[in-house]
Amino acid sequence: MQTGLESSAVADSAIVDPSVEDNGETQWNVIVDAMSDPAVVLDDTGIVVHHNPQVVDLYPRVRIGSPVTMLSREPDLLSAIDSVRETNERFTVQLHDRVPVTRRMSAIVTRINVEDPPPGAPAILIMLRDLTDQEQYAQMRTDFIAHASHELRTPLASLKLIAETLQGPAREDPEKRERFLSMMLVQATRMSQLIDDLLSLSRVEMKAHLLPTDILEVSELAETVMQSLEPLAEAQNIALKFENIEGPVNVRGDREEIAQVIQNLVHNAIRYGKNNGNAKLSITRQQDPSTGQKQVRIAVIDDGIGIAAEHIPRLTERFYRVSAVDSRATGGTGLGLAIVKHIITRHRGEIEVTSEVGKGSMFTAILDSM
Ligand SMILES: Nc1ncnc2c1ncn2[C@@H]1O[C@H](COP(=O)(O)OP(=O)(O)OP(=O)(O)O)[C@@H](O)[C@H]1O
Numbered sequence: 001m002q003t004g005l006e007s008s009a010v011a012d013s014a015i016v017d018p019s020v021e022d023n024g025e026t027q028w029n030v031i032v033d034a035m036s037d038p039a040v041v042l043d044d045t046g047i048v049v050h051h052n053p054q055v056v057d058l059y060p061r062v063r064i065g066s067p068v069t070m071l072s073r074e075p076d077l078l079s080a081i082d083s084v085r086e087t088n089e090r091f092t093v094q095l096h097d098r099v100p101v102t103r104r105m106s107a108i109v110t111r112i113n114v115e116d117p118p119p120g121a122p123a124i125l126i127m128l129r130d131l132t133d134q135e136q137y138a139q140m141r142t143d144f145i146a147h148a149s150h151e152l153r154t155p156l157a158s159l160k161l162i163a164e165t166l167q168g169p170a171r172e173d174p175e176k177r178e179r180f181l182s183m184m185l186v187q188a189t190r191m192s193q194l195i196d197d198l199l200s201l202s203r204v205e206m207k208a209h210l211l212p213t214d215i216l217e218v219s220e221l222a223e224t225v226m227q228s229l230e231p232l233a234e235a236q237n238i239a240l241k242f243e244n245i246e247g248p249v250n251v252r253g254d255r256e257e258i259a260q261v262i263q264n265l266v267h268n269a270i271r272y273g274k275n276n277g278n279a280k281l282s283i284t285r286q287q288d289p290s291t292g293q294k295q296v297r298i299a300v301i302d303d304g305i306g307i308a309a310e311h312i313p314r315l316t317e318r319f320y321r322v323s324a325v326d327s328r329a330t331g332g333t334g335l336g337l338a339i340v341k342h343i344i345t346r347h348r349g350e351i352e353v354t355s356e357v358g359k360g361s362m363f364t365a366i367l368d369s370m
């Protein structure tokens with residue numbers, strides 16, 4: 001229904017605008033059309049004489065020839081229009097629209113024709129800016145800080161509690177003291193792990209727009225990472241396997257970052273794997289069917305708990321965990337896959353996830369090969 005209204009409003013503006021034929025007199029509206037933000041032009045009496053197509057997305061009811069009140073009845077906007085007529089100053093007002101959706105916008109109202117313009121001549125320019133996205137972004141940042149401090153507060157609270165117990169009831173009990181000290185170590189390790197992950201994430205984010213320039217060989221790198229995870233796998237009774245292809249596997253990439261991708265994926269395969277299960281890293285080649293580009297697939301396959309379909313699209317969100325209790329019990333903070341996603345995006349690669357609850361999961365990073 002709205003689409004009909006939108007297109008009729010666009011047609012409206014196209015018919016009434018005599019812009020190009022008018023030997024330069026009304027070329028101003030070409031400029032309004034070229035503006036990236038939604039913009040509306042009023043005459044001195046507050047009638048809409050022109051608007052660019054972006055306005056239609058925000059106000060499907062906008063019409064050339066109708067009063068500005070058709071656009072919005074926000075008192076602040078209407079009084080800014082009145083004031084601009086008298087003072088020639090520029091005004092910025094905030095609009096809170098609830099129809100058709102809740103939206104926050106700012107409007108800059110400027111006088112563009114000070115010389116007593118006749119009716120129908122452009123006199124006032126309103127430039128609109130949708131602040132909804134910006135506010136959502138600000139909200140995301142606030143959530144991020146809240147999450148990060150919550151994650152730090154939990155081990156910190158444990159540390160405090162243990163220290164108090166050590167000062168009090170466990171003071172003279174060597175056995176308890178020993179146990180509490182190792183608990184402190186676990187919590188402290190957890191906090192430093194979280195800080196390391198947060199720093200990795202912000203380092204990758206800072207480099208997001210820089211394409212890596214180094215060429216690296218993935219097989220040898222993967223071998224090193226697998227070896228470093230062997231003790232962890234052993235402790236969980238998980239057999240680590242590495243299936244590789246012949247010859248060097250070269251990609252353009254940052255060595256440390258690709259190592260981190262493999263490390264995070266294999267670590268997850270171990271952490272969410274099953275006792276006496278397997279975790280396999282497999283490197284294969286493929287050709288992108290649409291571009292013909294040669295690619296490398298780095299797949300990490302486990303036969304562990306698996307992931308229900310509804311969680312898969314959200315796994316790479318910061319702090320997202322299928323079960324916060326399970327993940328936290330094993331020292332997870334939900335940042336591992338967010339880091340993987342950022343690194344692979346920076347490398348212009350892709351991540352694929354397939355999984356079945358109770359059967360296992362496969363995480364694949366796809367990178368262009370050299
Ligand atoms: N191989 C896997 N099998 C089952 N679930 C997984 C697997 N990999 C990830 N997940 C799920 O995805 C969630 C997010 O993974 P992610 O690696 O980002 O965080 P994490 O492992 O909880 O903590 P960390 O930041 O230490 O890696 C996990 O909490 C887990 O629920």
Ligand SMILES: [Mg+2]
Nearest residue numbers: 268332336337
């Ligand atoms: Mg992880």
